[in-house]
Amino acid sequence: MIALGCDQGGFELKQEVIKYLQENQIAYKDYGSYDTSSVDYPIYARKVAHAILDGEAEKGILICGTGIGISIAANKIKGIRAALCSDCFSAQATREHNDANILCMGGRVVGPGLAVKIVDTFLHTEFSNAERHMRRIRLIEEE
Ligand code: RB5
Numbered sequence: 001m002i003a004l005g006c007d008q009g010g011f012e013l014k015q016e017v018i019k020y021l022q023e024n025q026i027a028y029k030d031y032g033s034y035d036t037s038s039v040d041y042p043i044y045a046r047k048v049a050h051a052i053l054d055g056e057a058e059k060g061i062l063i064c065g066t067g068i069g070i071s072i073a074a075n076k077i078k079g080i081r082a083a084l085c086s087d088c089f090s091a092q093a094t095r096e097h098n099d100a101n102i103l104c105m106g107g108r109v110v111g112p113g114l115a116v117k118i119v120d121t122f123l124h125t126e127f128s129n130a131e132r133h134m135r136r137i138r139l140i141e142e143e
Contacts, residue, residue, distance in 0.1 A: 001027045001028060001057045002028040002059055002060065003061070004030045004061050004062075005045065005070070006064065009106075010041075010064045011035065012036075013107035014107070024120075031051065032044060041070045041073060045070050046074075049082075050077075060082075067085075067086075067107075068106070079141070081101050083103060085118050091119075097133050098133070098137065100122075
């Protein structure tokens with residue numbers, strides 16, 4: 001299951017992501033927010049992060065206006081590796097190298113066509129399991 005979260009700046013793009021997930025029969029749960037009214041993005045970052053840490057979701061997707069605030073908030077939570085991506089190369093690399101468990105995007109940064117390709121890449125790329133990448137992830141977790 002994929003956990004989704006956004007604020008008002010990411011709401012519209014999240015609807016596009018939902019359309020992609022439904023068309024591809026990928027299970028998801030939407031943790032809000034559910035409209036374009038002003039909300040505080042750290043709340044949604046936390047909900048999605050905890051869904052992953054609790055084993056409810058496999059991965060998450062978080063979207064705010066820039067993707068920056070929501071990725072900063074998510075990365076404060078131990079065990080979360082949230083990657084802000086605006087291109088498919090980064091989405092692939094962050095899965096292979098960082099074993100990122102949350103994809104962040106900016107609803108005011110990437111268009112819907114590119115965004116769904118980024119999501120598709122992120123969800124379909126496995127971690128490399130290379131020793132050097134595992135070592136670096138362990139070092140991140142030590143902090
Ligand atoms: C909300 O206006 C905006 O600050 C938020 O969506 C995000 O871009 C923060 O980083």
